[in-house]
Amino acid sequence: MGEEETAPSSSSITEKQQLKQAILQISSLISVSHSIKVFTAKWQAARIKLEELFSHLAAIENCGLGYQNELLSTAVEEILATLANYGELARQCSESSYSGKLLMQSDLDMLTARLDAHTGSLRDIYAAGLLEQSHALVVSRPSCPSASKDDVRFYLNDVVSRLKIGGKIMKLEALIAFNEVIREDDRCVKIAIEIDGFVNLLVNLLDFHEEVVEEEAAAAVSSITGFPPGKSALIAAGAIAPLIRVVESGTELSKEFAARCLIKMTENSDNVWAVSAHGGVPALLKICFSEGASGSELVCLACGVLKNLAAVEEIKRFMVEDGAVSGLVALAGSRGDEAAQISALDLLQTMAYRDESIRENIITHGGIPTLVGIMDPAGAVSTKTREVAFRSMTMICLSCERSMLSSGLTDHILHFLRFGEGPVQELALKASFWLCGASEYAKKAMGDAGFMPVIVKFLDSKSFEIREIAAETLSSMLVVPKNRKRFVQDDENVVVLMQMLDPEQGGLGNKKLLLSILMSLARSNSGRKKMLSSGYLKNIEKLAEEEGEDETSDAKKIVKKLSSSRFRNVFNVFRHS
Template sequence: MTIPENDPITLSNNLLHSLLDQQIPLIQSFKGKWSLIKSKLADLQAQLTDFSEFQTSITNPLALDLLHSVSQTLNDALLLAEKCLDTNLTEGKLKTQSDIDSILAKLNQNVRDWSTESKNAAMDTVLSLIEEDDKNVLIAVAQGIVPVLARLLDCNSCFDIKEKSVAAISRISMVDSSKHVLIAEGLLLLNQLIRILESGSWFAKEKACVALQALSFSRENARAIGSRGGICSLLEICQAGTPSSQGLASGVLRNLAVFEEIRENFIEENAVFVLIGLAASGTALAQENAIGCLCNLVKEDENLKLLIVKEGVVECLRNFWDSCPPARSLEVAVELLRELASNQAIAEGLVSDGFVVRLVAVLSCGVLVAVEEKEAAAKSIVIACVACCGHLKKLMEMDVEGSKKLLDGLGRGKIWVFCQAVAWT
């Protein structure tokens, strides 16, 4: 029988059908050994069915080599089965028995190639390679690894393989030029990542959060995460997760809160209280992301601004500010201050809490000069200052430290101490 070069999966399935349904039931010689072969063929058939669901199963060179090996073994088994349909063995008992043992050994190897142990070993190799260099990530993606990883998360893989698969997806998500391939997997991948947030190990949850941070910049993906319980799971991690997982989960929430249409999901899950708690006691990264998330949530929502102030966000903001965070982290604090100060009632409290003095200190000490996005940061600070501008004259009359200097800077339309010649419009 000639084995065609194309479609090895269909060929192997046809050979399996012939062996299991037509030939083996009629065999007269070495029935015991053929019973063992039948059991191996059933295992191979199940593995082949799983493998056929991978989109790249007949295009990857390594996969093709494996499939051709399987089809060759099945073809040899079919030829041998035909010889055993009669008790009169033309090639003799010893030769036929040796051939049967050889087929059984080949089938054992084929089944082992598709086994959990082999998949585990392959995943170890993949992880080792992609952790080494971004170039290896690009090569793996070009070879079609992303659909394979998504499928491994979706199927009945063992715990170890799922953990390694989500770790690989996490690593791929960190390479900008590969993110579009993850996005292309759509709901299949998102659903599996959300499921990991619900029931995975803390290691797997952290890796899922890394991947979701890359995927949650898309409006469509944000909607999908919000509508599938992802926000609830992320908030649970923020409440009870490891310090590392809290920082990552709050980063995903910060991305999601940008999209106005899913902010209602945050309200339904009482996210404000969780985020304020995290801003008060989380790691530096978790605090920064929690403040950033709150900043995104309260945009153009005066009631929500009043709520977070009532729940203690000003104290959190003050403590975060005074903890001397890195310059880039301080920008998010300034952004939230700007949003809150746009509300007349809140602005008065911010002034009395000493935030004008803090702004002056930021502008005077040059803490943000090293930040690359100088112009964007300068504009944010200016807007925050302008929000308090209505109170500055009164403060100046009260001789509050720094108020005259800040008012003069705003009047000129520039903040020269922030960075040279950075104007705002």
């Protein structure tokens, strides 16, 4: 009984032979068609149909599917009859023995239409699920990454065959197998891209009306996009339009895969236009603004694609017209999803870069209260989010310091200058520098708020950049007479400046700025008195001596001011003590 069950029937052998015969005849006809010199356009059209039919039949043979399938057997018999007719027409055209041109053209058109019908019949058989998985000869998965390139190619050809001829279950399993093997070995992606028609198959499956198949196809396409040749192949296969359809109506997971693909594809401005032309902007904005409907990861990916799109001025304008600014400000101000907040802020920065009209648009839609709210020390916001908010503030709010100052921003900046963690503290210092450079009004407000003694503490930072920023900020603030008067009231402020001029203390890196500040202070009697009583006059004297005969140097000027008129005697006392 066992032998009877496993032995192949004579009918299955006949079917196998018929399938092989059809494949060989198609291959022969394709070869012959290249040598025919008449009706070349007709034969080229026929050759395209023959190649398509060959691909389907070869896939069936490779997988060993369809034997003992009555519908398929009938279809192959009909194909053989059509091929026989084609063979006769090929002979007549090669020998120029046909009876008339019009008749031959008509016969060729008729047979080409029959080839198309045969391919459609095969597709119907696949769609009906009449080629069952149980008939398939399963090719063993190669041991990646140690498997040879030929073994990998053989396995992937089998995957391609299953994707071509299988029903939903077989397609799904083939996609899963492909995604598993490419995770183990990058070579598989490169080899797969080289297999004729494989990328097109994956792109077509993005529109498959089964969620699980669509998800696996999107995952496969996402992996392929990570390789430059794969990205080029997907673009050539027209992947952008179906990817946007997935973004519009796919599952959450398939949308994420599609968005990852689009991020990589839109690194090239040519593809940016294609995404916009296929309706990508509204689809991506909808993801960003559909509150609660999309997960954090998907929102971040959608913002990433839009950031690439915003690099093209015309598309950025379209985004603004489509409500991008108001929606992104709202997203940035949302609570509970910091990744989405950061992505929204990052996108707003990109859009506002060197664009005054968009900065004004952001402010009009509540950008300042949103940023101030994020920077509120009482808020449960991460350091990373505050960092991005600080950068956004200095990028976006360049011309509205009064609005920011009245919104409580100075209190937040001052808090982080005093108590913030390293990165936020540094950004707070940079925000102080930017703010005090905005206007005289801002300098006065910051002086009143108590910024100067806090900034002085940064003058001895280990970071040269921080010392420079602190010195420049302080120098800018001391332009205001009221700030100078307030600054010298604290003896410690002047002592720190004088002490830092000592070359042995490493303060010479920002010597010019420090001397500039002291020159500003030396304009007032109280400033000169504090400098004389600091105990570090020798530092000024030493610098003045090093500058030789240059009477225009700041150190010389300060010494001159301190030693002139009624201050001369006091100076000499300290100098020789």
